[in-house]
Amino acid sequence: MADVLKNYVNGEFLEGDASQVIDVVNPSTEAVIAHVPTGDVALVREAIEHADAAQQTWATLPAIQRGEYLRKIATGIRERAAEITQTIIEEGGKVHALAETEVYFTADYLDYMAEWARRYEGEIIQSDRQGEHIFLYKKPLGVTTGILPWNFPFFLIARKMAPALLTGNTIVIKPSVETPINAQIFAEIVHESGLPKGVFNLINGSGRVLGEELANNDKVALVSLTGSEPAGKQVMASASQTLTKVNLELGGKAPAIVFEDADLDAAVENIVASRVINTGQVCNCAERVYVHENVKAAFTEKLVEKMASVHYSDPNENKDSAMGPLISKKAQANVHRLVQGAVEAGGQLLLGGELPTEKGYYYPPTVIDQCTNEMEIVQEEIFGPVLPLVSFKTFDEVIEKANDTKYGLTSSVYTKDLQTAFKAVERLEFGETYINRENFEAMQGFHAGVKHSGIGGADGKHGLEEYLRTHIVYMQL
Numbered sequence: 001m002a003d004v005l006k007n008y009v010n011g012e013f014l015e016g017d018a019s020q021v022i023d024v025v026n027p028s029t030e031a032v033i034a035h036v037p038t039g040d041v042a043l044v045r046e047a048i049e050h051a052d053a054a055q056q057t058w059a060t061l062p063a064i065q066r067g068e069y070l071r072k073i074a075t076g077i078r079e080r081a082a083e084i085t086q087t088i089i090e091e092g093g094k095v096h097a098l099a100e101t102e103v104y105f106t107a108d109y110l111d112y113m114a115e116w117a118r119r120y121e122g123e124i125i126q127s128d129r130q131g132e133h134i135f136l137y138k139k140p141l142g143v144t145t146g147i148l149p150w151n152f153p154f155f156l157i158a159r160k161m162a163p164a165l166l167t168g169n170t171i172v173i174k175p176s177v178e179t180p181i182n183a184q185i186f187a188e189i190v191h192e193s194g195l196p197k198g199v200f201n202l203i204n205g206s207g208r209v210l211g212e213e214l215a216n217n218d219k220v221a222l223v224s225l226t227g228s229e230p231a232g233k234q235v236m237a238s239a240s241q242t243l244t245k246v247n248l249e250l251g252g253k254a255p256a257i258v259f260e261d262a263d264l265d266a267a268v269e270n271i272v273a274s275r276v277i278n279t280g281q282v283c284n285c286a287e288r289v290y291v292h293e294n295v296k297a298a299f300t301e302k303l304v305e306k307m308a309s310v311h312y313s314d315p316n317e318n319k320d321s322a323m324g325p326l327i328s329k330k331a332q333a334n335v336h337r338l339v340q341g342a343v344e345a346g347g348q349l350l351l352g353g354e355l356p357t358e359k360g361y362y363y364p365p366t367v368i369d370q371c372t373n374e375m376e377i378v379q380e381e382i383f384g385p386v387l388p389l390v391s392f393k394t395f396d397e398v399i400e401k402a403n404d405t406k407y408g409l410t411s412s413v414y415t416k417d418l419q420t421a422f423k424a425v426e427r428l429e430f431g432e433t434y435i436n437r438e439n440f441e442a443m444q445g446f447h448a449g450v451k452h453s454g455i456g457g458a459d460g461k462h463g464l465e466e467y468l469r470t471h472i473v474y475m476q477l
Helices: 040-060 063-079 081-092 096-118 153-166 181-192 207-216 228-238 266-281 296-308 329-344 393-403 418-427 460-468
Strands: 007-009 013-014 021-027 031-037 123-125 131-142 143-147 169-176 200-201 220-226 244-249 254-258 286-292 348-351 367-368 386-392 409-415 433-434 468-477
Touching: 007 040, 007 181, 021 081, 031 081, 040 131, 040 143, 040 169, 040 200, 040 409, 063 081, 063 096, 063 153, 063 181, 063 286, 081 096, 081 181, 096 153, 096 460, 143 153, 143 207, 153 169, 153 181, 153 220, 153 460, 169 207, 181 200, 207 220, 207 228, 220 228, 220 460, 228 244, 254 266, 254 393, 266 286, 266 386, 266 409, 286 296, 286 393, 296 329, 296 348, 296 367, 296 386, 329 348, 329 367, 329 386, 386 393, 393 418, 409 418, 418 433, 460 468
Parallel strands: 143 169, 143 220, 169 200, 220 244, 254 286, 254 409, 286 386, 367 386, 409 433
Antiparallel strands: 007 013, 007 200, 021 031, 123 131, 131 468, 348 367
């Protein structure tokens, strides 16, 4: 029998309940590689209690000392990089290059956040009264919790944990049941770093079983979730019972707009890269392409040729795989359902669209022409290597179509005209816009969406401040 994964609470690894488990499946081979407990609410409460008990002492440490622990963890990650990379490949189906990038980016992210130890600050505010001083302090929130998805499972531990710990908070992390093995390695590295007990805790289990406790326990000051829109709504509803602060990164439906003057070769290169990364399973992926009618034919020919050159294979066997599988059979079926629905609604299948028959949850790169904004495939998140194409005539028309979505995470624009680029930025209703480049954020930026794509954000100075509260003091002398 494959291993049952352990929990990490108050500095100790605890055996999970082997009587009720969920299979962890390698999506490339469909083989069961581990088991994860369905979850223990009582253990979540215990972890939160320990995090609460540890928080005040942790917060009294100078930020520079808290940052040193992040650096130790980053060093531990680099020392085990090959092992972690292989784990991410096996449980998530990620290709080697991207899995390795995720590991090293995670280590770099911890180092980057550690650098903020001497940089985040409060304020002294001018008073209207003689002899009065107004001080604005930045203080930690307390206990935070993080609920993770499966698509970037290792990095997202650090994205939630690093700013929380640096600013004096403690944290309880719940990894996805589909990709929990890498999180156990992360916990092992944390343990080896000597981090004080209770500051970092990891609980395995189903979000449906554990999510409510992670969101509405009265000792939790902030719950952060990266996941689907329905999951975000559920967390928000649970958190409302205790008025717990929420930080939500949810779905995306990124438009890629190709104007008439765009460099078509560069646009194709970047749009394809932004679609097939992690087999299209990234919230900021290019999800729909709007092409000016005067360059539509030339662009489409180049796009189909480029997409056709991307081949999937088992990343466990082929280190140079361009694309791996989708995460699950359910995900594979959903992508195929959207493709079939688009064709039935009048879309023209130019490439792919056939459900593979071999082992593994693969799906071929697919291009669908003659799409309209009303189609489900243009409105709903695909989360697979599929590009629907929509033509446009005018600037106003394409901006209206691009904004016609409930989501607002990322967007991209391809043009050589600076005025066109700035006009688009001014009117696009998205948290991020990429101009003439692929959709991939920087750790020093601010990854945040609008509308149904979430609340709050992550990364950089503004991401750090998500984990801080203000305390203003009026001192009359």
